[in-house]
Amino acid sequence: MPAAMSARPLDEWANTRTQTFDIAALKGSAIGIHATHYLDLHLNQYVTKEPLLIALGGFPFALQANITRELQALKAAEVTPIFVFDGLDAGKPYPDFSAQTENAKALQQAWDYYDQQQADQVVDAFSGAGSAHPESLYKFLQRILQSEGINFIVAPYAASAQLAYLEKDPHRFIDAVFGPAELFFFDVEKIITKMDTELRHFSWVTKSLCQEEFGRLSNEQFLDLGLLLGSPFLPTFPPFETPGYPGKRVNIREALGMFNSGGRNALTLCSQFEEDQRIHELDYADRFKRAFMTITHHVIMDVDGKVGPLDPENASSDLHELIGQRLPEELYFYISKGIMGSRVPNWLTSGELLLSLPLGAEDTPIYRRLLTEKLPPIRTQALCLLSNSLHRFYQTKVINVRAWYDDKTDKSIHLKDLPSVKDTISSWRIGGKQLPESVQKLQDNSPLLTFCLSALKEQSFVSKSFSPKDAAALTSKQEIVSNVTWRFLQLRGYVDTKHQLTSWGKALESALSSLNPSDNLEEPTFLAIELIRLGILNAKDWFPNISGGPMRGSDEEQQHNLLISRVACFGKIQHKPIGYSGPLSRQLLSFRSLVSTVRATLRDLIEVILATLLLSGEASRDREDWAELGLSLPFIDDNDCGLAIAVRTYLDDLPQEPEPTPQIVRDEVKAKGKEWFQHSHSFSENLDTAFHLWDAVYKATQTAAKEPMVDSKLWDDTNKWLSARR
Known part of the structure; x- marks a missing residue:
């Protein structure tokens, strides 16, 4: 595990005052690990940091291999790790828009170096411009932990307070804590600051030593x-x-x-x-x-699952003013198991919804329109659906919306004025035994979204798919995930209240059914169709004066290249577990940010659907597969723009040839891929994946040709142009 490289002064200072021991001293111990801190170290420590990640987006290529190797080394050393994730924010959020501005300036400087081809400056400039927020990698890490059989919990609020409870409780759930210096605030006496599984040693520091060196502070x-x-x-x-x-x-x-x-x-x-x-x-x-x-009065979850102050005897009477409004114990439990993230509950408890500009995203008119005009209906659905299952207090809340570019925005969501979302989707509660044999066969052989759409082509099934209010609770993971997905598809307009596919539902089904399941392109295809419907996936010049778009060929050819590259933005480049080295594109990174924002919003919605299914008793709560249940839902994997850059680079190189379409010419250009993308897997195979994704999305546009957001001529002309060049 990498050493702490946090920018926080107390961490940096404490790391210089540690003692080092052999990892054998921890044999047989349970170690509580602060998940946010752990991810932050991997993202920012020089040994594991991938400096161009901020310019590519998505997940670090080597992160999964690095984490898996560490976890297996701990297992071999007979050390049991228990990861604790941060939960809800305590109190109202304070946006740090000034830090956002500073990061944007640093990123601008990095892009200037890149555009000026100052190769010796570029990597360091991007590396110093910031990094991804650890919170964006929570599900990614939880999936690794689940596959390795390692326990984790999500704290109701701060992970540091929860870790302090786990260490100090008479049961002694953990023997030591690995995390940031803020753990000292909660009276943790010893903190592990570094654990190197390769060199087999760890370092720790004590609070009393720090107090002594600071001049015997109380x-x-x-x-x-x-x-x-x-x-x-x-x-x-x-x-x-x-x-x-x-x-x-x-x-x-x-x-x-x-x-x-x-x-x-x-x-x-x-x-x-x-x-x-x-x-x-x-x-x-x-x-x-x-x-x-x-x-002083922080809230934790105790051994019995009760949520309350760390020090109940001296708790403040106005705790809700500090922490935020209290949620039902059951919802804290679902959050602790990873069933849903903290974003939507945060909006409810704080009454604040902050729209921020993620690091790497450009502050453009289309990004502002996406967040302020196109996504509010989805966010409102999620808020309304969750509040429908909570106390009336939450059903009448007013949520104030603030944006990064106008801190005084006075937009708000009045939940009491909105009709129930829950009632519109409650007819979906179909047990596995109710599925006809043909539909069961589909379920066994198809990915989740494909199955749920294809099943609705069977009219014999549709007619029997309405569940009465007294229907039995769903029990198996497969039943629950399928019904959550049907509810989600209805809320997104792919299925109507009669359980029939809408015109967009038919388009989506035709696209997904054309895919080879082994290509893992179901979610990218779904997201591409979502952005077509939002009026974003097209060839419009969303990012004027931003570099990195197609440069060669006629205006029409550049338009074709741009559309194909944008479709490839929904996929992921197949890459070795090592930091990226290759061409960049500020323009495609900007488009990737739009895709990523939509994906995260859809993930919020589908998590809320699952949580409300459980809150309402429509699914059995007597289960042990909580982590697996939450991780079975789609939209966990973030996209990078590497595949899009590969496609753009290939299609942009062809016009340099006198005749760009003969097979021998295409093969010669593809052969250059090894030089352009040194650490990616087969360049040709990456292009094939991108073009399979294109085929599926194009098929959807053919089926939905009459929909207002589909420019059929553009899609047809581009497909014809690509067919001679792929």
């Missing part, structure tokens, strides 16, 4: 200083940072001197700097009080 003084230095609970105290040098590391000794001059009291220090504009803008003193109380 527990409360240490918490004050720790918060001021910066953590997930509170940004760094601005006077600790050097003005004009954003990102410059805090000097711990200087910060400690300042803290001592304030009487070793954070609020006294804040009052000394109350004229500082940065303190005023952040409302820092108030945020400090909230952070201090949030840690």
